[in-house]
Amino acid sequence: MSKILEKTEPAPGVxxxxxxxxxIAHKARPGQFVIIRIDEHGERIPLTIADCLLEQxxxxxxxxxxxxxxxxxxxxxxGDTILDLAGxxxxxxxxxxxxxxxxxxxxxxxxxxxxxxxxxxxxGNRVITLLxxxxxxxxxxxxxxxxxxxQVHISTDDGSCGLHGNVTDALSFLIxxxxxxxxxxxIGPLIMMEKIAELTRPLNIKTLVSMNPIMIxxxxxxxxxxxxxxxxxxFACVDGPEFDGHEVDFDTVINRLGAYKKEEKESSEEFExxxxxxxxxxxxxx
Amino acid sequence: xxxxxxxxxxxxxxxQKDCELNPDTxxxxxxxxxxxxxxxxxxxxxHRCLQCKKPKCVMGCPVHVRIPEFVQHIADGExxxxxxVIKETNSLPAVTGRVCPQEDQCxxxxxxxxxxxxxxxxxxxxxxxxxxxxHGKGEPVEVAPPTGKKVAIIGSGPAxxxxxxxxxxLGHEVVIFEALHQAGGVLFYGIPEFRLPKPIVESELDxxxxxxxxxxxxxxxxxxxxxxxxxxxxxxxxxxxxxxxGLPYFLGIPGENYNGVYSANEFLTRVNLMHAWDxxxxxxPIHPHKTLAVIGGGNTAMDAARTAxxxxxxxxxxxxxxxxxxxxxxxxEEVLHAEAEGIEFRFLSSPKEITGENGWVNGVVCxxxxxxxxxxxxxxxxxxxxxxxxxxPVDAVIxxxxxxxxxxxxxxxxxxxxxxxxxxxxxxxxxNLTQKRGVFAGGDIVTGAATxxxxxxxxxxxxxxxxxxxxxxxxxR
Numbered sequence: 226m227s228k229i230l231e232k233t234e235p236a237p238g239v240x241x242x243x244x245x246x247x248x249i250a251h252k253a254r255p256g257q258f259v260i261i262r263i264d265e266h267g268e269r270i271p272l273t274i275a276d277c278l279l280e281q282x283x284x285x286x287x288x289x290x291x292x293x294x295x296x297x298x299x300x301x302x303x304g305d306t307i308l309d310l311a312g313x314x315x316x317x318x319x320x321x322x323x324x325x326x327x328x329x330x331x332x333x334x335x336x337x338x339x340x341x342x343x344x345x346x347x348x349g350n351r352v353i354t355l356l357x358x359x360x361x362x363x364x365x366x367x368x369x370x371x372x373x374x375x376q377v378h379i380s381t382d383d384g385s386c387g388l389h390g391n392v393t394d395a396l397s398f399l400i401x402x403x404x405x406x407x408x409x410x411x412i413g414p415l416i417m418m419e420k421i422a423e424l425t426r427p428l429n430i431k432t433l434v435s436m437n438p439i440m441i442x443x444x445x446x447x448x449x450x451x452x453x454x455x456x457x458x459x460f461a462c463v464d465g466p467e468f469d470g471h472e473v474d475f476d477t478v479i480n481r482l483g484a485y486k487k488e489e490k491e492s493s494e495e496f497e498x499x500x501x502x503x504x505x506x507x508x509x510x511x
Numbered sequence: 512x513x514x515x516x517x518x519x520x521x522x523x524x525x526x527q528k529d530c531e532l533n534p535d536t537x538x539x540x541x542x543x544x545x546x547x548x549x550x551x552x553x554x555x556x557x558h559r560c561l562q563c564k565k566p567k568c569v570m571g572c573p574v575h576v577r578i579p580e581f582v583q584h585i586a587d588g589e590x591x592x593x594x595x596v597i598k599e600t601n602s603l604p605a606v607t608g609r610v611c612p613q614e615d616q617c618x619x620x621x622x623x624x625x626x627x628x629x630x631x632x633x634x635x636x637x638x639x640x641x642x643x644x645x646h647g648k649g650e651p652v653e654v655a656p657p658t659g660k661k662v663a664i665i666g667s668g669p670a671x672x673x674x675x676x677x678x679x680x681l682g683h684e685v686v687i688f689e690a691l692h693q694a695g696g697v698l699f700y701g702i703p704e705f706r707l708p709k710p711i712v713e714s715e716l717d718x719x720x721x722x723x724x725x726x727x728x729x730x731x732x733x734x735x736x737x738x739x740x741x742x743x744x745x746x747x748x749x750x751x752x753x754x755x756x757g758l759p760y761f762l763g764i765p766g767e768n769y770n771g772v773y774s775a776n777e778f779l780t781r782v783n784l785m786h787a788w789d790x791x792x793x794x795x796p797i798h799p800h801k802t803l804a805v806i807g808g809g810n811t812a813m814d815a816a817r818t819a820x821x822x823x824x825x826x827x828x829x830x831x832x833x834x835x836x837x838x839x840x841x842x843x844e845e846v847l848h849a850e851a852e853g854i855e856f857r858f859l860s861s862p863k864e865i866t867g868e869n870g871w872v873n874g875v876v877c878x879x880x881x882x883x884x885x886x887x888x889x890x891x892x893x894x895x896x897x898x899x900x901x902x903x904p905v906d907a908v909i910x911x912x913x914x915x916x917x918x919x920x921x922x923x924x925x926x927x928x929x930x931x932x933x934x935x936x937x938x939x940x941x942x943n944l945t946q947k948r949g950v951f952a953g954g955d956i957v958t959g960a961a962t963x964x965x966x967x968x969x970x971x972x973x974x975x976x977x978x979x980x981x982x983x984x985x986x987x988r
Contacts, residue, residue, distance in 0.1 A: 252735050262692055268785065268794035269692075293794055309692040311729035441780050441795075444690045444731055445917050446700075446757040448774035451767075458761060458768075463918060477768040480870035484770040488796035495791045 227310040236363045246284040249312045250277045255340035256318030260443040262309040271440045273337040287336035293492035314443045315466045320344045325351045327406035331413020335365040343373040351375045357392030361385040393420040422470030434470040436461040526628040527556040534851040541704040553638040557586035567620035573968035594643035602676040605711045608637025611964045652721045655682035660981040663747040665732045668696020670753030670954030670966035677974035679722035688730040700784040733919035749949045749977045756955035757917035766865030771872035775815040775911035799824035800907035807911030808832035808839035815909045816854045828854045833861040838890045874904045913960045942976025
C-alpha cells in the first residue's frame, strides 16, 4: 500500500501526486517508470516517475484523466492509498556529457522531461528546452524547467504564450538560428515525437523518443508493449522505454496504443455512471 | 472394503476414471474440469497398486515422492497419513497432482502399465492433498530452530516456492521477492482456473507463511536491487533465483503487431491474473473476439485455446500446429479436454503471415507441411509442401511458442554467467549453484521452459545446496 502524501493541480485537468514509495524513491533514475494498480479490481498501468523526493521516501507522478484508471486516480486525494506500486522499471535515460542537448516536451510529456533536464545539466550539458502546450494555462513545470535549462523556448497552439505554433516549429526555428544540438530527447504525444524525429533525421541528430505503450507486467513477461525498432521487435518495458526516434515504426505504435479505445470508454463511462452519477464529470473534462 | 485384492484381480481392476464437468457446460465457465476422486474411488484405485519392492514410479518422479507408501495409506483409508508422506518430498501436491505430466513421469514407469493402464498416481496425489486441505486440522508446522541465516528467493513460481518451503523448515529466515502484485508465478498468471483453482495456490502460499516465509510482492529484483545489494547491504547470506522464462517468443512473421495478436502470456495474464473475462467489473479488458487462432502445440497453447473458448463472445477456436498430432508436446489429457470442448485442430500447418485490416487481425496464412526426418528432439521435422497456402479468417491470434529468458537479473549482475540464450549457467548442477558465490538458481531460468515439477525439483536441490553452503563455516559471512 502506498499513501498519497500530496495532490495538486498544476494545470487544469493535470494532477501532480507525491506518493510514498519507499526504496523506489532512492533507486529511480530519470526516464524510469512505475506500474500502479489502484485496488483489487484495478488494471496495471505504467506512469513515468517525474521526480524523487528522498526525504519523504516519495516519488512524484503526474496524471491526466483519460481512461477509467486515470479518472479514478484523479479523484483520489492526499491520505488515500494505492494498493500496488512496483518499480523502478525500464532503463534510465543515458546521462553523459553530450554537449548541447535539446529537450522537447509536449503537453503532459513535460513532466517526464524535468528530471532528465536536471541530470543532464548537472552532467555538464548545455540544455535547451522547448516546451509546447495547447495554451498557456496548460503549460506544465515552466519555472522548474527554467531552473534546470540554459534556455527555455515556449510554443502554444493558440499563441497565448511564446511562439504561436507547435514544438516542432520551435525546434525547427532553433536549428535555423544556428544551433546544432548534439542530441535531442523528445517526450510527448506520439505524433509530436514522430514529427520531431522526421525533422532531425536529415540533419543526422541522434533523437530519443520515449514510448508509453499498453503494458501489463512491465518486466518483459507479457509482450504487450512491443515496439518495432529498426525492423526488430523490442519490448518497451525491458528494452526501452526510450528508443532511437529515427528507427521507431510510429504507425504500429499509434495503432497499438488505440487497441482498447472502445473498452476504455466503456469502462470509464461505467465508472462515471455508477460511482459519480451521470454527467458529474462533464465539468472536469478538458 | 476388506483386505487387499489378489494380484491377478488387481490387474483386472480397471483404472478409475474421475468425474469431469460436461464439456458443453464447462466450456462456458472457469470451474475446474476434473472433479477428482471420491474416497471410495481413491481406495479402489489405490488397491490396484502392486507395491513393488523396487518401485520404478519413484525413479520417474523428479522429487522422488514415496509413491507406493502413500498409495498404500490411501488403500488403507489413512488419507491424512498419505498426504503427510507426499509432503515430505513434495511441498505442493495439490498443484502437482493436477498439472504434472504423470504419463511421462511416474505413471510411465508403472509396472501395471505394461499390461493395462498404470495406477492413476497423479489423481491419487491430488485426492490426498485435497482431502488434507479440507479435512486436515492444519497440521502443526514443524520448523527447525532458527539458524540465524537469511535467504532471498527471487520469484514465487514453483521453483521459488519449493525452495522457500524447504529452507524455512530447515530453520532459515526466508524472504520471497515477487515482481507482480500476486505471488505464485505461472501457477497464478499462467495456468487457468479450470485446471488449477486459485484457492489451492493461495492455500499453498498460506502454508509457506505459516512456516515463517515472508513474501514481498511488487518487488522487481534487478531493477530495485542487484544481487550484490541483497547480499552486501540487506544481509542475505544466500540467494535463489527462480524467475522463470519470462520473455515470450513471437514467430517473426509479418503482421505480428496487428491489434488482436497476443503472446499466450499476455492473453492468459489478462484473463487469469487480471480477470479480464469479468470486464468491466474488473478494469483490465480483453476484446470480444469471435474466432481465435492459437499457434503452438504445448500445454500453454492448450491452456490458451481452452481459455479462449470460455470467453463470452467466442464462437470458434482453431489451434494451428506445424507438426502432427503425435508430435504435440502437450499432455494427452489436455488435448482430449480441448477436443471435447470443441477446439478445432489444424495440424501440419505453419503460419507464414498474419493478415489485417485497419490495424486489426483478420486472418492467418498457413503453409501446409509434411513430416520428414526426425530432428534432435526425436520428433519428425515438418517440411513445407509445395502447393496452395490457405488463409484462415480469424479476428485474434494467440502465439504460444514458449518463452526466452528474462534479462532483468542477469543485466544487474556481471558475474552471473549465462549461456548464449541467456540461461543462467550452473557451476554445480547437483546443487544448482551458479558461478556467483552464494547464488543458486533453478527452474526455467536455467533450463528454458519446462514443467512445474522439474522447477520444483530444482528448487529442492537448491534448498539442500543452500543449506549445506550456509551451515559450512565458509558459508558464514
